[in-house]
Amino acid sequence: MEVILQIKDLYVDFFDKNTAKNHSVIKGLCFDIAAGKKTILFGPSGCGKSILAESIIGIVTGFPGIVSGQIIYNGFSYLPPKYFTQGKSIKENPEFYYNLNENLRRLRGKKISYVFQEYKKSLFVSQKVLHQFINLYLLYKDDTPSAENINRFFKDLNLKIDYHSLENKYADEISGGMAQQLALAMALLPEPQLLIADEVVTSMDLNASLNIIESLNKYFSKEEQNTEKPNRSLILITHDKSLIDLIEPDYIAIMFNGLIIESIPYSKNLTFYHPISRLIYDGCYISECGNPNDDQQNLCPCLFICDQADNCRLPFVNKISDEHFIRCEKPSFKTHTL
Secondary structure, three states: OOEEEEEEEEEEEEEEOOOOEEEEEEEEEEEEEEOOOEEEEEOOOOOOHHHHHHHHHOOOOOOOOEEEEEEEEOOEEEEOHHHHOOOOOOOOOHHHHHHHHHHHHHHEOOOEEEEOOOHHHOOOOOOOHHHHHHHHHHHHOOOOOOHHHHHHHHHHOOOOOOHHHHOOOOHHHOOHHHHHHHHHHHHHOOOOOEEEEEOOOOOOOHHHHHHHHHHHHHHOOHHHOOOOOOOOEEEEEEOOOHHHHHHOOOEEEEEEOOEEEEEEEOOOOOEEOOHHHHHHHOOOOOOHHHOOOHHHOOEOOOOOOOOOOOOOEOOOOEEEEOOEEEOOOOOOOOOEEO
């Protein structure tokens, strides 16, 4: 299996004003993304999904922020671990931030693209949306940004927006569904090898959601990938179980408490081995008050929730099959099929 993205022992901390301490959000996470595959990152709100995605794209950097670990794209370590141990601000270490920005500039867009959960993060409110799209079109496309060419691009992606519906409009003058579709179109303009889509259909009506799902399925379909267009990979972040069968991913990664606790190939009848994966996938609410505190970071993330977690220690990974891994020292082999 060809791997396009590797995350090794990633730790992300943020400063907590209430306790005057750094709070660990990502806790030694390891994760591989296969080339040409669709992966769903599934987990409850607050488990660290978006922070992980923003770390990959380089939005979360510095200290507090990413404190250690490696993120490797196609063999290129653009966030090497030696930087994170310094814990210095941009004034104290300008060379680090300059090198980091140069690395990220080479990757963003053509290599890795991102669709935010909130479309307002992708669109400037003070500039007409069509002008923003045309600027990107001129940057990444060879033909002229005429109404005909832009509408053809939208149609090829199965998007239900067009040149004239966006003309002379600002971001707050179009619907949320149109804005999110435009944000997706902007992310796909460079034809990225890896797209990270963060809760792209949250708070949208059914028709708009289905349009975006259809666009993603078309762009990442096997028919669209050939020798001229290298393997395209997708990370779709969601906590909506209904999206999984619509996307039909290659893999599902269950995230909880800052860790990937189970990675499993997709099938219509999923069989989980991790005791918490079953609860999360079934939509059960799991309170964060059960998380280990700062003095218990080497303990299992399921402490106080799983009755088998008393003696578990990090790190640990159990291999169920060649493509099925769980982060559990005492997996339940009384499997749970959904």
